[in-house]
Amino acid sequence: MAEDKEAIVQVKHLKQYFNIGKPNEVKAVDDVSFNIYKGETFGLVGESGSGKSTTGRSIIRLYDPTSGQIMFNGKDISKIKSHGPQMKKFRREMQMIFQDPYASLNPRMKVKDIIAEGLDVHGLVKNDDERDKRVRELLDMVHLNPEHMTRYPYEFSGGQRQRIGIARALAVDPQFIIADEPISALDVSIQAQVVNLMQDIQKEQGLTYMFIAHDLSMVKYISDRIAVMYQGKIVELADADEIYSHPLHPYTKSLLSAIPVPDPEIEKTRQRIDFDHKSSFHKGQKLQEVIPGHFLYCDDTKAATFK
């Protein structure tokens, strides 16, 4: 990646363990490092249990990281206190869009109160008129009818609810948004609507996205760079096109070979590549840049073969 790009998020040796010291200890995120640059969309893909959502949740500090650093605009945010003023400031700058548009909106709140909650918490509006005006603006931005601001979530479809979730995230003018599987729960015809909307808003507002997903074709479409996660580790990280045209890690190859393509001829000739976990992970491996901009989880001997 070009040196002149400015990192908005730098994750350094992040570990997120659960049930530490108990027999059921889980190393959900196990020593992960990467940068996210201003204005880009960083895709994080992996299968269930790979640690991709946990990574997102640790970055936005829904969890207290076990160890490692998370730098946001150059400041370490991995240890700031949960309820202090620093956290409040940080929460304004980083927002999240959740997977399930049914579970992530409070059914007892009106849409305008859901969207304006952040405005209230951060004292961004002076009075009700200003508050309503801002909510209207936001609804308009996500192509929802501002007249519907007094309705409740159940009156909206899945795609519309996800737009409400996006409006809520945008309300506090964040710089960085983590979208955790924002379209997985939506129908195919609605997915494209939401993805197009997210891209338009990104262009207008110069936002940076981290897009977490298991739908690999959509991730490739929306992301500038992609990291592939497996068992708590990033096994490969590169430009979106590069990772699809030249996958290096056997797990990435296996994952790509499993994507169903809506084309019968391609499907007829598809060769599935199996991935053997045991033969692929051993000591002495780390994520290293083997080709400029292309990172691979491997040992030094393997890395030397690319020189």
Add this chain to the structure above:
Amino acid sequence: MDKILEVKDLHVNFATYNGTVQAIRGVNFDLSAGETLAIVGESGSGKSITVRSILQLLAKNADINKGTILYHGEDLLKKSKKEMDNIRGNKISMIFQDPMTSLDPTMTIGKQVAEPLLIHNKVSKKEALGRAEEVLRLVGIPNPKERMNDYPHQFSGGQRQRIVIAIAIVDYPEILIADEPTTALDVTVQAQIIDLLKELQQKIGTAIIFITHDLGVVAGIADRVAVMYAGKFVEYGSVDEVFYNPQHPYTWGLLDSMPTLDTSEDDHLNSIPGTPPNLLDPPKGDAFAPRNEYAMQIDLEEQPPFFKISKTHYAATWLLHPDAPKVTPPKGIQKRFEKFKKLGDSK
């Protein structure tokens, strides 16, 4: 080929608090021995209700108020409850979407797989358990003999779906209905399950009705495809016809709103605007018309009949009427047409 199942003019209504939902509004299709028919559609399009009607596994407020479902020429809708019990899980069986909820958590998997055989009273318990073990091996559960005594929670999601499949095929059904069997699974596991279904189909000759919203999965498994929208089929044909020569604007929209691996970020995705209609009060004309950029006046007034494109390929859109103006489909679809030409030339 032998038609083993024929569904004719199926209508299903649901009585709800808000009124009558016309969930299925006249569906016709048939199934031949050993083939795979995929029914594609979005949530609420009626694909699950269509196949659940075959086995009469509908909610209490459902009413199949019109139509026939002929299985080897006999109308399943006229069968008694007891007769249906004999068909379900025996001649026609079903795999459900969620492997977490379709297994009994308190029963060993060996017993669960053997259960259909015991219920249909054909074999001794010992024989049934022997057969269960054999089928578990067939679906790829390692060490089936030892694992017969384990409970569902001791298996991974992919393994549980294999067990669900084992239950469905233990009696070598003639028809297997798979309702989104891979939607809850990771892509690598999904690929394994699809390969397994294809392999089993070859071994035991079962016909499969496969329901999904994922066109990628359809391309890999189907012989024939039916596209469903708002309680009706809008297009059906062979897998090549529907993927390379689609004619209904809804099929165009579905195929075009998915990025392929060579869609670049500079292209805007072609989204289908709006949302599906409310089936409490279905539209008078073509239900897709309000979301259809190619819609004509007649689409709003009158439902299009099926127009024949080939012996096997039909689509319900007024665009196929001889008097309709010629329209230019989206770019991605034109590329598919080119492929269809090449396929035709090579044949």
